[in-house]
Amino acid sequence: xxxxxxxxxxxxxxxxxxxxxxxxxxxxxxxxxxxxxxxxxxxxxxxxxxxxxxxxxxxxxxxxxxxxxxxxxxxxxxxxxxxxxxxxxxxxxxxxxxxxxxxxxxxxxxxxxxxxxxxxxxxxxxxxxxxxxxxxxxxxxxxxxxxxxxxxxxxxxxxxxxxxxxxxxxxxxxxxxxxxxxxxxxxxxxxxxxxxxxxxxxxxxxxxxxxxxxxxxxxxxxxxxxxxxxxxxxxxxxxxxxxxxxxxxxxxxxxxxxxxxxxxxxxxxxxxxxxxxxxxxxxxxxxxxxxxxxxxxxxxxxxxxxxxxxxxxxxxxxxxxxxxxxxxxxxxxxxxxxxxxxxxxxxxxxxxxxxxxxxxxxxxxx
Ligand code: ACO
Numbered sequence: 001x002x003x004x005x006x007x008x009x010x011x012x013x014x015x016x017x018x019x020x021x022x023x024x025x026x027x028x029x030x031x032x033x034x035x036x037x038x039x040x041x042x043x044x045x046x047x048x049x050x051x052x053x054x055x056x057x058x059x060x061x062x063x064x065x066x067x068x069x070x071x072x073x074x075x076x077x078x079x080x081x082x083x084x085x086x087x088x089x090x091x092x093x094x095x096x097x098x099x100x101x102x103x104x105x106x107x108x109x110x111x112x113x114x115x116x117x118x119x120x121x122x123x124x125x126x127x128x129x130x131x132x133x134x135x136x137x138x139x140x141x142x143x144x145x146x147x148x149x150x151x152x153x154x155x156x157x158x159x160x161x162x163x164x165x166x167x168x169x170x171x172x173x174x175x176x177x178x179x180x181x182x183x184x185x186x187x188x189x190x191x192x193x194x195x196x197x198x199x200x201x202x203x204x205x206x207x208x209x210x211x212x213x214x215x216x217x218x219x220x221x222x223x224x225x226x227x228x229x230x231x232x233x234x235x236x237x238x239x240x241x242x243x244x245x246x247x248x249x250x251x252x253x254x255x256x257x258x259x260x261x262x263x264x265x266x267x268x269x270x271x272x273x274x275x276x277x278x279x280x281x282x283x284x285x286x287x288x289x290x291x292x293x294x295x296x297x298x299x300x301x302x303x304x305x306x307x308x309x310x311x312x313x314x315x316x317x318x319x320x321x322x323x324x325x326x327x328x329x330x331x332x333x334x335x336x337x338x339x340x341x342x343x344x345x346x347x348x349x350x351x352x353x354x355x356x357x358x359x360x361x362x363x364x365x366x
Pocket of ligand 1: 004204205206207209238239240241242243244245246247298301303306307308
């Protein structure tokens, strides 16, 4: 048995490929570098969906359809928001998504793309005692998320968030995508499959890491000594959030894509950009200290920076509080989950592995 299913191939996919040795991510024939910062999120969602839905419209119409889905989802969840708001923000989003119809069509898929983008700002606003802002069907997806959060979105921040959503849209057979495919393999509907992905993403070993990255940066800043703080964590058996990956033995290419976006934000000529620039410089110092501490503590394993380290800085810079970072991750990754669910339904069989029984055996009756 391969504990954790290391190196087990459990699906053929045309969607994405993670080269953990070379440090490359390919999404439907495009490198991450080709897509991040160049393609809009709606275009990449369409790219992932291509071939998995019969009625896929062209790029412009597709973006409009996502906008209309945001409005539809907002209208559906609005009566429930007050009940969802007391939950933690991730559970509130998941509960809001659970009420969506459980079909397999494009309309179902678009509602699922729209839902995290609509629910997250609405629940954050309610949590702050503010009224939720309705979506604008004509706005771009990332810009509308920020507008629903803060009332307005600067084009630079909207572009940064869009680049983030593109960067995390799909990533091979990670834990949440596998969970999604297992449920899709039973021929359950898309909402059921996506709820499985949402559950798996929440944990700190997967999509729950970027919030703790901010807590770590703040604690290190307060302590004044990154190496001492990080070494003490390792000595206590803790993991350093934002570092290490099951597949990558080199630096996660998404970390560099996101760092470039944060650097761009920090180089603008505004007071807030200066703050961002110094936050980035501090994070880079912590990153170098963490890589060195991990190299010495775990010489048998190459533990490098993963996507979550710079995710934390980027999402903080565009205005999301740390408790909502995993929601925003879900808002990007939901595209990959839907495409994988459709691929599994179309080409896969029921996923049903075996377990090895290691418990007590019943007494034989004489
Ligand atoms: N900090 C300290 N030690 C680590 C870290 C880390 N970040 N990552 C791995 N290790 C160590 C483990 O303690 C273990 O050491 P040991 O052999 O002395 O017991 C060894 O490396 C192997 O650990 P595994 O859990 O088997 O390695 P795996 O490759 O499966 O780990 C994982 C991947 C779970 C992401 C891990 O690196 C980790 O916990 N990282 C911190 C959390 C994090 O950043 N999660 C986000 C991942 S990216 C994503 O999912 C989007």
